[in-house]
Amino acid sequence: MTSAPGSIERWVLAARIRTLPAAMVPVIIGTAVCRPLGINWLNAVLCLVVALSLQVGVNYANDYSDGIRGTDGERVGPFRLTASGLVPAKSVRSAAFACFFVAAVAGLALSSRTSWWFVAVGVSAIAAAWFYTGGPKPYGYYGFGELFVFLYFGLVATVGTAYAQDKTFFSTAWWLGAAMGFMACALLEANNLRDVAGDQLANKKTLAARLGRKRGSYLYAAWVVGAVGSIAPTGHFVCVGLALAFYTRPLRFAFSERTGRELLPLLKLSAQVQLQVGVVLLVALGFKIGY
Numbered sequence: 001m002t003s004a005p006g007s008i009e010r011w012v013l014a015a016r017i018r019t020l021p022a023a024m025v026p027v028i029i030g031t032a033v034c035r036p037l038g039i040n041w042l043n044a045v046l047c048l049v050v051a052l053s054l055q056v057g058v059n060y061a062n063d064y065s066d067g068i069r070g071t072d073g074e075r076v077g078p079f080r081l082t083a084s085g086l087v088p089a090k091s092v093r094s095a096a097f098a099c100f101f102v103a104a105v106a107g108l109a110l111s112s113r114t115s116w117w118f119v120a121v122g123v124s125a126i127a128a129a130w131f132y133t134g135g136p137k138p139y140g141y142y143g144f145g146e147l148f149v150f151l152y153f154g155l156v157a158t159v160g161t162a163y164a165q166d167k168t169f170f171s172t173a174w175w176l177g178a179a180m181g182f183m184a185c186a187l188l189e190a191n192n193l194r195d196v197a198g199d200q201l202a203n204k205k206t207l208a209a210r211l212g213r214k215r216g217s218y219l220y221a222a223w224v225v226g227a228v229g230s231i232a233p234t235g236h237f238v239c240v241g242l243a244l245a246f247y248t249r250p251l252r253f254a255f256s257e258r259t260g261r262e263l264l265p266l267l268k269l270s271a272q273v274q275l276q277v278g279v280v281l282l283v284a285l286g287f288k289i290g291y
Helices: 009-014 021-032 041-069 089-113 117-131 145-166 171-194 196-201 207-211 213-234 237-246 248-254 260-287
Strands: none
Touching (some): 021 171, 041 117, 117 145, 171 260, 213 237, 213 248, 237 248, 248 260
């Protein structure tokens, strides 16, 4: 029998470190897209703090909301604080709110240095993070998770970071923001494909749960195509080829006969690919910046 994780380890596990590339890479790419006049490092760090705080916050918020609903009782994913009973639900909720508070403080500092419109964007991002699985009608339970992930972990994170650098909207930032969003959707789909059976039992109607395990594989492939296709208009065709190569193994997993716990590696692979694509794009943007 596996022993319970320690008091610190359990919080680290519940933060779902493997999902953090979805927050980090868009900020790094958004920063790299800025004009070659030097990077405003303070603004870049503030954007990164906002993104990471929101990502960890939404992970804790999902742990809390799914846990008190009983949804996590039928799932096979990473360790969960609330469902395990090792941590009081109120403590998990407080941790989520603490992360949102950190994001809000960093966002206010960023707004004071750039545009107060970021306040409205930040408020909507925190609301989206909480109501993904929280509240009386969580949109994640009705198949809208991918839409909000695409918007906030793709377009908002990438384009917003680029704007925080130069106060300009670059076409390249929009295209790469879309690519980041599609990759974040693939990461979410890796999670949802693993939990199809449990979500169906819990009446959590994610797109993967609606489609079923087999057809859900095509949804994962659609996000991959979207990600690769969004890079192409920027002219970084080497990155397009490498992205396709990187996604070969995850796609094989998605279209395999694996189910439930057997699909755990798909989340790790999807996160690794987003990091790999981020690195090659960063290198490409160092040689050629298109607007």
